[in-house]
Structures are given as structure tokens and as C-alpha cells.
Amino acid sequence: MDILLIGYGKMGKMIERLALEKGHNIACIIDKDDSWNKVDKKKIDVAIDFSTPSSVINNIDSCFKRHIPLVVGATGWYDNIPMIKQRVLDEKQSFFYSSNFSIGVYMLRMLNISLAKMMNAYPSYNPKITEIHHIHKLDAPSGTAITLANDLINNSNKKTSWQLNQAKDEKTLEIDAKRIGEECGTHIISYDSPVDTIEITHKAKTREGFALGAIMAGEFLCDKQGFYTMDDMMKEISSENIKKSYAKI
Ligand SMILES: NC(=O)c1ccc[n+]([C@@H]2O[C@H](COP(=O)([O-])OP(=O)(O)OC[C@H]3O[C@@H](n4cnc5c(N)ncnc54)[C@H](O)[C@@H]3O)[C@@H](O)[C@H]2O)c1
Structure with missing residues (x-):
């Protein structure tokens, strides 16, 4: 080519x-x-x-x-x-x-969609997305975090929109964007309840x-x-x- x-x-x-x-x-x-x-x-x-x-x-x-x-x-x-x-x-x-x-992130996307559907039965868990990238990155949240957020919202009966670094109400999915050193790219989808937290993570090594x-x-x-x-x-x-x-x- x-x-x-x-x-x-x-x-x-x-x-x-x-x-x-x-x-x-x-x-x-x-x-x-x-x-x-x-x-x-x-x-x-x-x-x-x-x-x-x-x-x-x-x-x-x-x-x-x-x-x-x-x-x-x-x-x-x-x-x-x-x-x-x-x-x-x-x-x-x-x-x-x-x-x-990344093929690995594609797998994370599939897991995110399945988990969002599954968690509809458990409203005491609140989802959040965290992305961590290097300090030179120009956009926030990352394009990947936006894709993951839209996939989650499209399959959730709890969240209808997303917001960067805060959630104005219960229907808003929070995306936290962190900029640290030379980090290649980490995306974490977490569901938090009063007694435990479920997390799925993709961390790019290079x-x-x-x-x-x-x-x-x-x-x-x-x-x-x-x-x-x-x-x-x-x-x-x-x-x-x-x-x-x-x-x-
Ligand atoms: N989709 C993915 O899998 C994925 C993965 C990593 C990075 N990215 C994205 O790719 C982009 C580049 O990432 P990077 O880490 O290589 O950034 P970088 O800053 O290292 O490189 C960007 C390059 O674009 C050049 N540039 C600026 N204006 C230009 C123009 N008008 N025409 C052509 N080139 C121009 C810059 O001079 C620079 O060399 C970012 O938007 C980043 O978020 C996407």
C-alpha cells in the first residue's frame, strides 16, 4: 500500500x-x-x-x-x-x-455495552468513566471516553448525557479526565455502590x-x-x- x-x-x-x-x-x-x-x-x-x-x-x-x-x-x-x-x-x-x-479498546467497548445492560437491574450502582492521558493531549475528554460514554448511555436506563469532571444530576454520567506525565492512555469504567466498586480497565502499554x-x-x-x-x-x-x-x- x-x-x-x-x-x-x-x-x-x-x-x-x-x-x-x-x-x-x-x-x-x-x-x-x-x-x-x-x-x-x-x-x-x-x-x-x-x-x-x-x-x-x-x-x-x-x-x-x-x-x-x-x-x-x-x-x-x-x-x-x-x-x-x-x-x-x-x-x-x-x-x-x-x-x-486499539483492538483491546474495542473489546473494552463490547464489555462496556454488556455491563451497562446488565447493571440496569441494579440501580444502586452509579457508573463513571475515568480517562488518563499524557500532559500534551489537546482535547478532553478523550475521544475514546466520549465513545464509551455514548455506548453506556445508549444502553443504560439511568444515564441520559455525560459531563466532564462533574455530574450535575443523577441522570448525568461523569467523565473524569486526568493528565499525568507521558501516560499513553488508560480508560476505566467503574460502577460504585455503598458497599463495593466494579471496574473494567484498558491500559495502553505503548x-x-x-x-x-x-x-x-x-x-x-x-x-x-x-x-x-x-x-x-x-x-x-x-x-x-x-x-x-x-x-x-
Ligand atoms: N484514534 C486513535 O487510536 C488515537 C491514538 C492516539 C492518538 N490519537 C489522536 O491522534 C492525534 C495525534 O496524536 P499524536 O500523539 O501523534 O500528537 P502529536 O502532537 O505528537 O502529533 C500531531 C502532529 O500533527 C501535526 N500537525 C499540526 N497541524 C497540522 C496540519 N494542518 N496538517 C498536518 N499535520 C499537522 C503536528 O505538527 C504534529 O507533528 C491526536 O488528536 C490524538 O488525540 C488517536
């Missing part, structure tokens, strides 16, 4: 290393201040964007103008999802986004899980048209493919 990397920071550099190890080619890199003219001289199969919340919408537009299939990992732009989805359909674009490309998932999303998307998420990829991806990718770490 010939890849256009958009955003050459921590994630962009890691995707470059792992994509080369998987036999892909980095055809072009766009970071802040780079001109898109250089993209037009290259053959590109897929673009992968790990830039910033404030630049991602312009980058999506630049890819759509060129009909380049695009995987977006950058977070903090999700109010625009309905508009982007409509553009994908109207303009026959190829688009994949996820707030978290950023490699996000990078591998984003490359897999590129492989999944490059010959498809439409709007895709992790749910679509996880239906198709084989455990053998995941095992092979993890074996390289």
Missing part, C-alpha cells in the same frame, strides 16, 4: 515504522505548513491522519478533493461527523474513523496498538467506498491477522 501520512508527530512516526515493517510504502508526508501540491505528484492508496483537532477537518477536505481514501485517528472533531458522513455518501468517498484503533489498528484500517479501506468504523473492520478481520501484527511488536 502507498500511504500518505498526515501529521508526523508521535503517532505518525510510529505508523511509519510499523507500516514499513509490514511491507507498505510511505509515499508522502504532510505535517503543519506542508503544501498539498507534493501529494498530487504521488500515487496514493490511502491516507492516515493523526494530526490535530483543529487541522483535521481541512485535511479531510484536502483528501476528499483528491478522492483519496482516508483513515482518521485524530480526535476532537466529532461534532462534524454527521456533515462528513453526508459528504462521504454524496461524493462517493472512502472514509474510516475511530476514536481508538502507542503501537493504535498504530497497528490504524494500518489495518487502511488495508481494510483502500479498495472500498463508504463510511466505516471499527465495527465494520472487526466483523471482517481474522484473529490470525491480529496475531501476525502483534507478533511483530
Whole structure:
């Protein structure tokens, strides 16, 4: 696959290393201040964007103008999802986004949905989401915490909305966002009662899980048209493919 990397920071550099190890080619890199003219001289199969919340919408537009299939990992732009989805359909674009490309976080999402349904029978337990990230992170709460919160709310008869770092009433799910050192990303869903606490946690050890998932999303998307998420990829991806990718770490 010939890849256009958009955003050459921590994630962009890691995707470059792992994509080369998987036999892909980095055809072009766009970071802040780079001109898109250089993209037009290259053959590109897929673009992968790990830039910033404030630049991602312009980058999506630049890819759509060129009909380049695009995987977006950058977070903090999700109010625009309905508009982007409509553009994908109207303009026959190829688009994949996820707030978290880690396979482990996908498993946490499935557990979160099951637990939310189960806990509807036990109203004395109050759920909360905590996310911990490095001090350089620009958005809060994390995109993953928002996804987990929406999954929980959609399957709970107790919570109807979420709020950052506080809950204004019983129907509001609290998301606590903590920024500590160089933490890669930890997400905790907890249910607290007067007598005990239930917790499920995903803790990223390195950023490699996000990078591998984003490359897999590129492989999944490059010959498809439409709007895709992790749910679509996880239906198709084989455990053998995941095992092979993890074996390289
Ligand atoms: N979806 C996931 O699985 C996942 C995982 C990790 C991080 N992220 C998100 O990915 C994004 C990047 O994370 P990071 O840790 O690599 O951040 P980073 O700060 O290390 O890198 C961001 C890069 O984007 C560049 N940039 C700024 N403006 C740009 C523009 N207009 N065009 C192209 N590039 C531009 C910056 O110069 C920088 O090199 C963040 O939004 C983060 O929340 C998502």
C-alpha cells in the first residue's frame, strides 16, 4: 500500500515504522505548513491522519478533493461527523474513523455495552468513566471516553448525557479526565455502590496498538467506498491477522 501520512508527530512516526515493517510504502508526508501540491505528484492508496483537532477537518477536505481514501485517528472533531458522513455518501468517498484503533479498546467497548445492560437491574450502582492521558493531549475528554460514554448511555436506563469532571444530576454520567506525565492512555469504567466498586480497565502499554489498528484500517479501506468504523473492520478481520501484527511488536 502507498500511504500518505498526515501529521508526523508521535503517532505518525510510529505508523511509519510499523507500516514499513509490514511491507507498505510511505509515499508522502504532510505535517503543519506542508503544501498539498507534493501529494498530487504521488500515487496514493490511502491516507492516515493523526494530526490535530483543529487541522483535521481541512485535511479531510484536502483528501476528499483528491478522492483519496482516508483513515482518521485524530480526535476532537466529532461534532462534524454527521456533515462528513453526508459528504462521504454524496461524493462517493472512502472514509474510516475511530476514536481508538486499539483492538483491546474495542473489546473494552463490547464489555462496556454488556455491563451497562446488565447493571440496569441494579440501580444502586452509579457508573463513571475515568480517562488518563499524557500532559500534551489537546482535547478532553478523550475521544475514546466520549465513545464509551455514548455506548453506556445508549444502553443504560439511568444515564441520559455525560459531563466532564462533574455530574450535575443523577441522570448525568461523569467523565473524569486526568493528565499525568507521558501516560499513553488508560480508560476505566467503574460502577460504585455503598458497599463495593466494579471496574473494567484498558491500559495502553505503548502507542503501537493504535498504530497497528490504524494500518489495518487502511488495508481494510483502500479498495472500498463508504463510511466505516471499527465495527465494520472487526466483523471482517481474522484473529490470525491480529496475531501476525502483534507478533511483530
Ligand atoms: N484514534 C486513535 O487510536 C488515537 C491514538 C492516539 C492518538 N490519537 C489522536 O491522534 C492525534 C495525534 O496524536 P499524536 O500523539 O501523534 O500528537 P502529536 O502532537 O505528537 O502529533 C500531531 C502532529 O500533527 C501535526 N500537525 C499540526 N497541524 C497540522 C496540519 N494542518 N496538517 C498536518 N499535520 C499537522 C503536528 O505538527 C504534529 O507533528 C491526536 O488528536 C490524538 O488525540 C488517536
